[in-house]
Amino acid sequence: MITVERLCKSFGSLAAVDDVSFSVNEGEIFGLLGPNGAGKTTSINMICGVLKPDGGRVVIGNKDIWLEPKAVKRTLGVVPQEIAVYEDLTARDNLNFWGSLYGLSGGDLKSRVDESLTTVGLTDRAGDRVKEFSGGMKRRLNLCMGLLHHPRVLLLDEPTIGIDPQARLNILEVVREVADGGTTVLYTTHYMEEAQELCDRIAIMDHGKILTVGTLDELTRLAGEAEVLRLTGDFDDPSIRDRLLALDGVRVLKVDDRIAVLSVEAGGPGLLEVLPRVLAADLGVEDVSIQQPNLQSVFISLTGKELRD
Amino acid sequence: MAGLDILRRDLLRYWRNPIRTALLFAMPLVIAGVFALAFGGGGGDQISIKILLFDEDDSLLSRFLEGAGGSSQRDQKLEVVPVGEEGYEMMERGEASALIHLPQGFTTDFLDGTPTTIGVVKNPSERFLPKIVDEGARIGAVGLSEASRVFRAELAQIGDFTREEKFPADLAVAGLSSGVNNKLKGLERFLFPPVVTLESVSLRSEGGEEEDSDFNILAYVLPGFSVMGILFLAQSATRDILRDRESGLLRQLLTAPVSVNDYVGGKCLSVFAVTALGFALFVIIGLAAGIRWGPAPAVVALMLASALAAAGLLILIMSLVGSERQGDTLTTIVIIVSSMLGGAFMPVSQMPAFLTPISAATPVYWSTEGFAKLIIHGGGLGDIVLNLAVLSIVGAALMLIGALILKRKIERGAL
Numbered sequence: 237m238i239t240v241e242r243l244c245k246s247f248g249s250l251a252a253v254d255d256v257s258f259s260v261n262e263g264e265i266f267g268l269l270g271p272n273g274a275g276k277t278t279s280i281n282m283i284c285g286v287l288k289p290d291g292g293r294v295v296i297g298n299k300d301i302w303l304e305p306k307a308v309k310r311t312l313g314v315v316p317q318e319i320a321v322y323e324d325l326t327a328r329d330n331l332n333f334w335g336s337l338y339g340l341s342g343g344d345l346k347s348r349v350d351e352s353l354t355t356v357g358l359t360d361r362a363g364d365r366v367k368e369f370s371g372g373m374k375r376r377l378n379l380c381m382g383l384l385h386h387p388r389v390l391l392l393d394e395p396t397i398g399i400d401p402q403a404r405l406n407i408l409e410v411v412r413e414v415a416d417g418g419t420t421v422l423y424t425t426h427y428m429e430e431a432q433e434l435c436d437r438i439a440i441m442d443h444g445k446i447l448t449v450g451t452l453d454e455l456t457r458l459a460g461e462a463e464v465l466r467l468t469g470d471f472d473d474p475s476i477r478d479r480l481l482a483l484d485g486v487r488v489l490k491v492d493d494r495i496a497v498l499s500v501e502a503g504g505p506g507l508l509e510v511l512p513r514v515l516a517a518d519l520g521v522e523d524v525s526i527q528q529p530n531l532q533s534v535f536i537s538l539t540g541k542e543l544r545d
Numbered sequence: 546m547a548g549l550d551i552l553r554r555d556l557l558r559y560w561r562n563p564i565r566t567a568l569l570f571a572m573p574l575v576i577a578g579v580f581a582l583a584f585g586g587g588g589g590d591q592i593s594i595k596i597l598l599f600d601e602d603d604s605l606l607s608r609f610l611e612g613a614g615g616s617s618q619r620d621q622k623l624e625v626v627p628v629g630e631e632g633y634e635m636m637e638r639g640e641a642s643a644l645i646h647l648p649q650g651f652t653t654d655f656l657d658g659t660p661t662t663i664g665v666v667k668n669p670s671e672r673f674l675p676k677i678v679d680e681g682a683r684i685g686a687v688g689l690s691e692a693s694r695v696f697r698a699e700l701a702q703i704g705d706f707t708r709e710e711k712f713p714a715d716l717a718v719a720g721l722s723s724g725v726n727n728k729l730k731g732l733e734r735f736l737f738p739p740v741v742t743l744e745s746v747s748l749r750s751e752g753g754e755e756e757d758s759d760f761n762i763l764a765y766v767l768p769g770f771s772v773m774g775i776l777f778l779a780q781s782a783t784r785d786i787l788r789d790r791e792s793g794l795l796r797q798l799l800t801a802p803v804s805v806n807d808y809v810g811g812k813c814l815s816v817f818a819v820t821a822l823g824f825a826l827f828v829i830i831g832l833a834a835g836i837r838w839g840p841a842p843a844v845v846a847l848m849l850a851s852a853l854a855a856a857g858l859l860i861l862i863m864s865l866v867g868s869e870r871q872g873d874t875l876t877t878i879v880i881i882v883s884s885m886l887g888g889a890f891m892p893v894s895q896m897p898a899f900l901t902p903i904s905a906a907t908p909v910y911w912s913t914e915g916f917a918k919l920i921i922h923g924g925g926l927g928d929i930v931l932n933l934a935v936l937s938i939v940g941a942a943l944m945l946i947g948a949l950i951l952k953r954k955i956e957r958g959a960l
Contacts, residue, residue, distance in 0.1 A: 284800045288956075309802040320797035322554070324562050333557075336550045337801040365561065381797075391800075 237262040237389060237420040238283065243292035245278055252278040254444040256292070260422055260437075265415045267435030268424040269531060275444040276424040277317055280393045283422065284314045296389055310338060313387030313419075317394045319374045323367040327358055327377050330366060331384055338385035352380040355410060372403025379407055389420045396430065408434055428531035440535055447538045456529040463507045464489070464533040465514065467496040468523040476519050483517065485510045489536040497536055499529070547803045551811030552818055555782065559819065569781055570826065573774030580766040595624045596678055597632040597644040604652035636666050643667050643678035655689060656704035658697055699724050764836045768916035769889030771827035772851055772909050776880040778823040779852075779859035780873075782816040786860075786951065787869040795955070805955045809948045816860060817944075821852035839919030843926040847915045850936035854908035857943030858883075864950035883907040888914065911935045 238260040245253040253275045260266040268276050281287035283294050285301040285308065294301045301308040321330050331349040335341075340348055353359045356376040366374060375395060382390060392411065396404045411434060415421050425431055431438050432452055439449040448458060465486070471477065472493040480488050480496060485504040490497040498514070500507050507526070515521060527533065535541075559566045600608075628635065632644050646664035654661035665682045667675035693700060702721050706713045789795040798808055828838055828848060838844045859876060866872040884890065886900060887909025893901060904910045915932035918924035 281796070286796050286799045306802040306804065309800065312800065314797065314800035316793055316797050316800075318793035320793040322558065322794070324558055325554075326561070329554075329557060329561070333550060333554045334801070336553075337547055337798070337803055339802075 237264075237297060238266075238422060239295040240279070240283060241293050241295070243279065243282055243294065244290045245275075245282060245287065246290055251444050253282065253289070256441075256444070256446050258439050258446060258449055260420055262420050263415065263418050264436045265411070265421040265423060265434055267431040267438040268422065268441055269426070269428060269431045269438050269535075270424075270441035271426055274426075274441045276426075276441055277393055278444075279441075280314075280391055280422070280424055284312055284391050285309060310385075311388040313382035313385065313390045315379050315382040315390070315392045315395045317397060319371070319378050321366050321374055321377055321381070324365060326363050326365055327353065327369075327380075328362040330377065331380060334381045335384050340385060348384050348386075352384050355383065355413075356380045357406065370403075372399040372406075375399050375403060376406060376410075379410060383410075383414060387419060389422070390414060392421065392423045394425055395423075396425070396427070428535070432531055438531065440531070440538060442535075442539050448534075452531070455531065455534045458534070463500045464527040464529055465498040465500065465511070466525045466527060467498065467514070467519070467521050468494060469496070469519060469521045470494070471496055471519070479517055479519060483510075483513060486514070487537075489533065490540055497533070499533060499537065547801075547807035548811030548814050551808070552815040555785065555815040555819060556822075569778055570774065570823070572777065573770040573827070574830065576773075577763060577767045577770040580762070580770075594643075594677060595626065595641040597626050597628045597635060597641045599628050599630070599632045599644060599646045601649040602647045602651040633666065636668060639668055641668065643675045645678070645682060653704065653707075655693060656700045656707070658693055658701065695728060696725065699728070763831065763834050764920050765892075767827070767831045767834070767836060768920065769884070769887075769909070769913045771824060771831070772855070772887070772912045773880065773884040773889045774827055775820045775824045775852060775855045776859065776884065776909070779816055779820045779855040780876045780880060782819045782856075783812075783859045783863040783876075784869060784872060786812055786863055787866070787872055791869060799955075805952050809952050809955070812951075813856070813860060813944055813948050817852055817856040820856045821849055824848045824852050837920065838916070839923070840925050843919055843924075843929055846926065846933055847912065847919070847929055847936075850933045850940065851908070851912040851915075853940035853944070854912065854936040855940070857940035857945075857947065858908060860951070861943045861947035864947040864954070883909050886910070887912075892917075908936055908939060 240259065241257050243253055243256040244251070256275070256279055258266075268279065270276050278287065282289045283296075283301070285294075285305050288302065296308050297311055299308050322333070325333070328349060331352060332345060335345045335348055349362075350359070353362050356379055358373060358376055358380065361369065361373065366377065369377065379392075379395060382392070390411075395411075396407055399407075408430065411421060411423065423431075423435060435452075437449065437451055438455060440447045440455070448455060450458060470493070471480075471491055477491055480491060480498070483498075485501055485506075486498040487501055488496065489499055496519075500510050504510070511524070511526075515524070626641070628644070632646075635641060636644050644664075644666040646666070648662065648664070651661050651663075653659075663682055663686055665679055667679060669675075699721055702717070702724075706717075706721075786795075789798065795808070799805070825848060828844060831838060858879070862876050862879060863872050866875055886896075886904045887893070887907035888904060889909050893904045893910060893914070896904065911932045915929040915936075918928045918932070922928070
């Protein structure tokens, strides 16, 4: 449904997006996961036809967005990272305006507006001015604007930033429902939990490049890991690092002055053997936590840094 | 169609924000109202200057001056009330614009050539009307002084006549007449024809009959302030372009099936429509206040041309700035300066001559001048063709340039 081929965009000497390619199947929820500044928003801006790429192309439903922008945009729903609503208008005014841009009018527009407001739970506040809404309500209205015209493809750019857990759950639930209805979803986030819970496939992005693409299982297998050990202690002595690296059955994903992250190699001796060795190595470990392999560890194994960095 | 959707949305935003919208209209109306009140009138009332005349002299000359102040049509606008000492108390109570005091012996001193004084007491609570009286009295004093110098001998002779108990001899009167005549002949070159002539034109009624129309000060000040008002309306409407960018709404709009051309065209249409509707509201308020704007087709045409010029000017400026704050500062300066230079605050004819070409470079000038032709001089559509042409062509050109710059900036991602 979405094909992105060799997309590039630079701002001066900074390559914000560098040779990015991926494809999203119809009805799939595809996640673009990466830290802030990874190039996710720049990619979305090019995919939805707002920012012209320096190179590459974007095909949505067999049409190139830069060759047939209006035709493609009619099939797209976009929910931006920043809340983009007219605060001095009511929720219904906003939706009426937005619907009219997609050619909806009369009874059709009214029924779509009512339906969308019900979907995001804002029916009771339809006549209130948006400036009186909480951040979460504004986010839900913004999502509503993206869904109003029943798009075939929904692009969501970090739609849960800065909202309370309840509103976040509501948004994720709506996204699942939309995808269940056959809409293709491209979802960018830097919250790995969201990507894990929501996405059928995930692309991990950093410094403008796609590092890897796959399902959650594929990605964790790709990293070749079993459990992940997260050690807290005083690791600024280079000799401690050497001893960490010399341990059998583990792979050092990351080490800095206070934190060391080790993965227990799949097919190796296993956690029960490795953990006593680590503790006996006199590394000055103050605390240990054990995690199942997840996107965080995959990201660390790919980049040497944690996602929140 | 997206352009019309954007227009509808913008108008709805004004409707949903009645206080903000009212404030936009309030400023020019308040300033115009303050000007009207400062002149002692408002609505359809005419200007009336009330002068108290404290004539201690009670002589031929003082009665002549008193009569000159209250004659014929002027008594509709100038009321001269003879008073005694109580006149000063009346001034304390602010019951008149000014008091003129002719001291005892004024005529005798004048005829004898002895320096004398006309006293003027002004009402400090009024700003302009006492000035008019002051200037009038000053001109009168200069005229009397010059007459005293030129006709010194003749005035002395008249003084002698008034002091004599018997009627003057025919020969003496003939000599006086001959002397005055000779001096007037010497002055003929300066006095006939006069160097300066005054032509007074009255507004015509709808039936075409000339009438002595009431003078409505709002008719002089409201058009200028309305033009300034629509510039501020255009500022508010164009500011949304930068707000759309800064709030992310522009980016969001461009994800819809809306091209950059649709957006920029829609915003231009919206700014023009808001400005024109604003002007229409000012015209309606003026009508309610008793202003006769002139023939409807001419007023509508001038209103639309003025709105186009205002919208074009503001769109161009906003297209050149980088942020809302920058745009606000620059446009406010441009609006105030061009309003002052263009004649919104005072007629261009009252400004120094070197400012005239600068005034003519502002749309405010062409708009206020056009309305002056319609309101003050009773002109019609044919009289404002040049004004319409300048405002429309310049307005359209500015809007086009501004729109192209905006389009370019949006496409480059700079906006």
